[in-house]
Amino acid sequence: DVKVTQSSRYLVKRTGEKVFLECVQDMDHENMFWYRQDPGLGLRLIYFSYDVKMKEKGDIPEGYSVSREKKERFSLILESASTNQTSMYLCASSLTSGGWDTQYFGPGTRLTVL
Amino acid sequence: EDKVVQSPLSLVVHEGDTVTLNCSYEVTNFRSLLWYKQEKKAPTFLFMLTSSGIEKKSGRLSSILDKKELFSILNITATQTGDSAVYLCAVEDSGNTGKLIFGQGTTLQVKP
Numbered sequence: 001d002v003k004v005t006q007s008s009r010y011l012v013k014r015t016g017e018k019v020f021l022e023c024v025q026d027m028d029h030e031n032m033f034w035y036r037q038d039p040g041l042g043l044r045l046i047y048f049s050y051d052v053k054m055k056e057k058g059d060i061p062e063g064y065s066v067s068r069e070k071k072e073r074f075s076l077i078l079e080s081a082s083t084n085q086t087s088m089y090l091c092a093s094s095l096t097s098g099g100w101d102t103q104y105f106g107p108g109t110r111l112t113v114l
Numbered sequence: 115e116d117k118v119v120q121s122p123l124s125l126v127v128h129e130g131d132t133v134t135l136n137c138s139y140e141v142t143n144f145r146s147l148l149w150y151k152q153e154k155k156a157p158t159f160l161f162m163l164t165s166s167g168i169e170k171k172s173g174r175l176s177s178i179l180d181k182k183e184l185f186s187i188l189n190i191t192a193t194q195t196g197d198s199a200v201y202l203c204a205v206e207d208s209g210n211t212g213k214l215i216f217g218q219g220t221t222l223q224v225k226p
Contacts, residue, residue: 035216042217042219043202043204045213092156105156105157
């Protein structure tokens with residue numbers, strides 16, 4: 001079974017803090033993604049990576065950065081957390097080929113910024 | 115700007131009812147359309163559609179794509195309380211490796 005894990009299920013941080021969200025997949029997937037999910041807005045892509053040390057901006061990269069030093073790990077970084085970054089964050093991974101029915105999501109991290 | 119729009123945003127039905135969820139899209143480089151079901155945790159995959167007019171079916175769920183009119187529908191027959199979830203539609207952008215553009219989701223509540 002493919003497994004995508006995220007470091008925390010719930011996280012509470014203060015405005016201005018640096019926040020790290022970690023995602024690990026165990027299926028040697030090439031592509032990894034970070035989304036945030038907000039009511040009424042669906043899932044929005046923040047960043048994605050199609051190889052180690054490669055990253056591409058998604059639709060809403062402002063205020064975020066990412067790191068992919070190893071194939072299995074994709075980190076999302078909030079340099080200086082703000083209250084409008086309170087959200088559910090979902091990580092996903094997929095194969096490069098085989099169709100997008102092979103995209104797998106992690107359980108999500110609910111981040112609250114006070 | 116590429117976009118995916120789902121309707122309705124929320125729906126309340128009773129067990130046994132049939133529901134139809136809609137997804138329309140405007141995506142320049144369309145590769146496929148996907149439906150996901152999201153309960154309390156992460157989305158789980160339901161269907162991937164790439165060709166017009168070919169119905170995909172899984173139990174009480176079915177889906178079809180119309181690439182001319184740029185929409186898809188997801189049908190659920192004989193609904194059960196376990197069908198209560200958020201249903202997400204996403205379109206894969208072939209111009210951007212792996213990028214999925216999601217709709218806002220439809221929240222379905224099935225009452226006993």
